Amino acid sequence: MGAAMRRIQAGNALSAFGLGFTVPYLYIYVASVRGLGSFWAGIVLGVFALAALVALLFTGRVIDRRGPLPVLVGAAVTAAVGALCLGLANNLVTVLGSAALLGAGTAVMQPALATMIVWCSGPTSRTRAFAMQFFLQNLGLGIGGLFGGQIVDESRPASFTLLFAIEAGMFLVLAVIALSVKLPRNAAIADARPKGGKGGSGFRAVLGHRAMLQLCVLGFVLFFACYGQFESGLAAYGTEAAGIDPSALGFALAANTAVIVVAQFLVLRFVERRRRSRVIASVGLIWTVAWLFAGYAGLGHGSQTMATAAFVSTYALFGLGEAMLSPTVAPLVADLAPESMVGQYNSAFALVKQMALALGPFVGGPMGATLHGPYIVTFILFSLGITVLALRLGKKLTPAQDQPMLAAPSRVVAVHKSEQVGAAV
CATH class of the missing domain: 1.20.1250.20 (MFS general substrate transporter like domains)
Structure with missing residues (x-):
């Protein structure tokens, strides 16, 4: 760095x-x-x-x-x-x-x-x-x-x-x-700019860029089905359906953080060499397995020890998916943006994330506490939806956007001196 x-x-x-x-x-x-x-x-x-x-x-x-x-x-x-x-x-x-x-x-x-x-x-x-x-x-x-x-x-x-x-x-x-x-x-990369998007400024430009719009929909589902459930629906489900001791929720969150810290750079080389859309699609499958573990914890009628282990594993699998998403989604937002609108695109995606985090507990909390079976089925479907949406998004991306490591040698980079930016800022 x-x-x-x-x-x-x-x-x-x-x-x-x-x-x-x-x-x-x-x-x-x-x-x-x-x-x-x-x-x-x-x-x-x-x-x-x-x-x-x-x-x-x-x-x-x-x-x-x-x-x-x-x-x-x-x-x-x-x-x-x-x-x-x-x-x-x-x-x-x-x-x-x-x-x-x-x-x-x-x-x-x-x-x-x-x-x-x-x-x-x-x-x-x-x-x-x-x-x-x-x-x-x-x-x-x-x-x-x-x-x-x-x-x-x-x-x-x-x-x-x-x-x-x-x-x-x-x-x-x-x-x-x-x-x-x-x-x-930042580098000006011609082949990473929107193709065929409508003109305009602000959020209208984002809405007119089909690939970015699809990424925002995908991002909403990602954050709604994962982060939006951590401390609301999934916690309520664990204590009500699985009988998890509240202290075990701390272990589950610790397992999530530990997996992220340990796995982040282990998975980085794997992620860098593959298409971003397929990496995101694989996260949907990993989270599907995570929700199946959660289903077993609350609905499998196993021992309390097994239920707790399955519930902690749910959070750990979420952490693995998060470690794969962090080097994938945010750089993709940047590569989709025109050079003059990086801030607008980042803000639009942050807004989508904030909406998902606000609605996630509102929807998931009551379901997790009372509708145990439907809750698990709903979020298994959301996770599978992540896979489908990611594969569809991949069809809208250029090679440079979907797999920048392979496209990097062919890119034309315009370097701007820091003094020019300092004056502009």
Whole structure:
């Protein structure tokens, strides 16, 4: 990695570390520590998600006009203010306002960081750059959650204030690191630009680009069927249908993170040499097996030990699929985008992801808790749908987009000096 990429990845890891301190404990903090109850805790989480969705509607165009650097710095400072205010909030109004700032800030960071990674990587190094980002994010979240668990004490509100202060500090560190980055312009790759798309700007251009539109639909299904179920439907199903002890949910999440950390770079060489569409299709099959394991855990009438092992295996298989997706989907978004609209495409995909994460618990939670058989069947079908959608997407991609390692030697790269970008930003 070059110096710019190293700093971007370091900031990415530190911000994930800060998020890990508070994300697992936000509901408890609002409901119990601040005494607002479960209803308002749910509303706060909803405001957090809604603020993220609204912010992402405008983020892409700002990134493409002003550059990702000022957007990232602004988002990091906004998130820091939101985190600090949330840790000090003592009434409903300040809690809601702080959650909105935190949600908007953390959401905007995603496409800004993704665009910076695109600008600092070439067609052949982009896969590894996004794999490293995903690896560091999970490592930071895991370590942050581990340290946060040692600090948090429900009987001491000051311990939660400390958690949010640490999170705010990490966001400010990210802003400082970002300000020290000198961004080179991303490579201009002629054969990775949209073919036959309609003209336009903003989201209209994304909607007019058929391959990107198909990728957004695929992305929605991916996030809805996996991340949208982790802490809602799948957790409810495990405790209600499979009788999993709540403490075992922690082991399941730990298994998921461990597989990602161990497998990320082991699968990278496999992923790099194959078509992206087929890699995504294989993830659908792996997740189908994962849901079959979950079905056995809750519906197989085996021993409690076997049910727990099957349930933990479900999360582990999800982790394997995630490790295969991280160097595949995000680089594909970048390669589909025209050079002048990388921020817009990244923001559109982040918006789709946010919508899936918001709707996933809403749909999966009640099903996982009460409709055990239909829940498993539904998400087996979703996983098989991932395979079908990925294979259909492959027919819309150019060789350079679907398998960049093979197409890289034939590409024409225009290198732009970092000073030009610095002046533009």
